[in-house]
Amino acid sequence: MRQRIIEHGTANLADYELLEMLLFYVIPRRDTKPLAKELLQKFGSLTALSQASDTMLRDAGLTQRVAAVLKIPYLVARALAEEHTELSQIQLKNMTMLKRYFGSRLHEPIEEETSLLYLDGRNNLLKEERLTRHQKISASHRLIATQLLDVQATAFIVVHIAPSHSAAVLAQEARGLAMALKPLSITMHDVILFGAGWVSSLNKERLL
CATH class of the missing domain: 3.40.140.10 (Cytidine Deaminase, domain 2)
Incomplete structure (x- = not known):
């Protein structure tokens, strides 16, 4: 999947594949696809997942380290949007x-x-x-x-x-x-x- 992103970008990837890739870097040596699909089913979308509270993420069985990483895309996107606003x-x-x-x-x-x-x-x-x-x-x-x-x-x-x-x-x-x-x-x-x-x-x- 990493090679697909390098060659073709993320436009053709499903949400669960993007999440799977993110989880891969924080949960090594494990197939993260089932967890990615489970989280999307539970929270409904990548946006909802990235904005979920620490309590909600812990209740979903995630460690503090994984929960922190899942918040990064939303925080970065928000910072970039604010930076480019005139x-x-x-x-x-x-x-x-x-x-x-x-x-x-x-x-x-x-x-x-x-x-x-x-x-x-x-x-x-x-x-x-x-x-x-x-x-x-x-x-x-x-x-x-x-x-x-x-x-x-x-x-x-x-x-x-x-x-x-x-x-x-x-x-x-x-x-x-x-x-x-x-x-x-x-x-x-x-x-x-x-x-x-x-x-x-x-x-x-x-x-x-």
Whole structure:
């Protein structure tokens, strides 16, 4: 199969053959075709398999090492897609555009994440700043202000995916940030919460 890929590429390979090839490199000296077919039958597609949680993969009988390798194609594809996206061409004027921008990050299994979207006067996206899991907005005012000024942003949106805190707590943090940035004439448009199958605007909820 390796020779087939070298000579003809992957266009004519079935999904189970691609998965079989990937498994071969992490499970040597074993016929990986049966496992590849079993995993595809269980998860439904390569995409669903690569986005499955560690718990789901363990329940399917996979070791941590195999589970980690199966996530690589999706992570690489996502990184390449983001790298080649021209931010200046992305406009975030409404909720539909926001959902489209975050795309795969809203598919289950959804993981906790906080991002700040820095915008110009026409709501073109200048930069996305993703906070680390333990980084709090309330402790990052100076850093956020510096980055907003660096890209000459005039506004921003805070986005929480699968938030672990209540809307009231997140709104309080956001109000503190908006107050800190007020002297810079930088406007906070909204705080958006995305969950598994739901979305909420704290602006529309009148929490800001």
